[in-house]
Amino acid sequence: MFDIDLSYLKINQNRIALLQEMGIMTIEDLIRFYPSRYDVILSVPPILVDEKTIFEGVIIEEPKIFFIRRNMSRMTFKVQYQDTSYSIAIFNRHFLRTHLTLGTVVTIIGKLQSPNQVVASDIKLQSLESLKGFHPIYNLKSGITVKSMSGYIKKGLTFVEKDLIDFIPEDLIQRYQLPYLKEALWQIHFPKDEVHLKQALKYLKYEEFLKFQMTLLFIKRNTHTIDVGINKTFDTPALHQYIYDLPFELTKDQISVSKEILQDIQSPHIMDRLIQGDVGSGKTVVASIAIYANHLAGYQSALMAPTEILASQHYRTLQKLFANTSMRFALLTGSLPAKEKKALYRQIENYEVDVVVGTHALIQDALQFKRLG
Known part of the structure; x- marks a missing residue:
């Protein structure tokens, strides 16, 4: 839409470099960089231990900065609120130091850790009354404040809003x-x-x-207009026997979905299906029917899960479901030792494995299937 360089907004080149590190390359990227959450300031809440607190105070002690390590700083100072002074600590906001002079009115947002100590998540250089409303919070890199980010976005929106x-x-x-x-x-x-x-x-x-x-x-x-899939033929009686031998009877929905998938497997078009169902509704069994049809057609299968725990569970489930067959299974995860992984790669490439169950390790360039269906 707006593949326009950020320099058109007259933003400092150093800041543009930081924005680019955040993946913001154009004005469209900028105006589409949405807040991760909002601070809602509606009224002055009571100060409570361990609960979010927002209050206005006057700085009575100049800030001190401590660098815990290279990329982490801790700034401390004191403010007066009504008749009590509070010690404020905030992390990675040392660039605010020049604004926090004695007598400055600030609004503190954070948590009260003890009766007189607050760990702040943010410091606003304005009175509480002027801050009432919704305040966007962005995931930013060090060196870019929420205030400056809002300013850049306002510039970007003003620049393109007519178009x-x-x-x-x-x-x-x-x-x-x-x-x-x-x-x-x-x-x-x-x-x-x-x-x-x-x-x-x-x-x-x-x-x-x-x-x-x-x-x-x-x-x-x-x-569906280009024949880019593989139209497979398989032993239908053998597949029916597998379904018959299952330790339970398929539901009406499982039968219906399985028929549609099997039609896709026999078609020359790529299959793109999303099976939706609650936990325990039998999605893995439906997948096993597709895997067995694929095996009977002479092809390997891969089943990918988002975590190693789920991959291990699916691996064990499939082994039980195919206990009466000669199918060969393997489990491939990122934590597998390099030597074992290399050996498994060779087995898969030589078609010594029929079904590989794993995590995203299944889509690494180093892994080559002999005949993936």
Whole structure:
């Protein structure tokens, strides 16, 4: 949309370098860099131990800075709030020191660790009254403050707002009572109130899912018009026997989903399916039917899980399900010793393994399957 260099916003080159390290390369990246959360300041809350507290105080002791290690600093100073003085500690905000002079009014956001000690998560150089509202918090690199980030984003939005075009069609905006993109972007970064913030989130979430859905539709249409899959033939009676020998009867849904998957396996088109079901609903059994059909067609299979614990569980489950077959299984995870991993790679490449269960270690360049189906 706006592949425009950040230099057009007249941002310091050193700051641009920091933004680029955060993956912000263009003005579009900048205005689409959303807050991770918000500090909500509505009124003066009571000061409570171990609970979030926000209060206004006057600095009565100049800050001292201690560098714990190269990339971590601790700054301490004292403020007066009503009739009590509080010791304030804050980490990695040493660049604020020049602003924290004696007599300065600041707003402290943090937690009370003891009756007179506060560990601050943020320090605002303004009075509490002027801060009431929603304040965006961004995941930033050291050297860029929330205030400066908000300033950069405001510059970016001002620069492009006249050229913002809604991706969501007008009829859908009207049907679902969504704001327009311009308003959504301003309100996600500078919300007037909770109502405007929720409307902005509603638009941006809808936009994201609409783009995702259209991308999937595009991929599906392209893959179903080009014969890029492998149309496999397998021994249907042998597969039926495997299903018959299962220690339980398949549900109506499991049978229906399995039939659709088996049709895809026999088709020359790439299969793209998402099986949705609660824990214990039998998704792994459906996967095992696809794996066995693939095996009967003369191909290897891979089953990937997000963690080593889940991969180990699936490995054991499949071994039980195929206990009466001659299928050969292997478990491949990142923690496998290098020597064992190398030996396993050779077995997989030589088709000495029919099914490999593992984590993302399955998609490393070093791993080559002999005949992955």
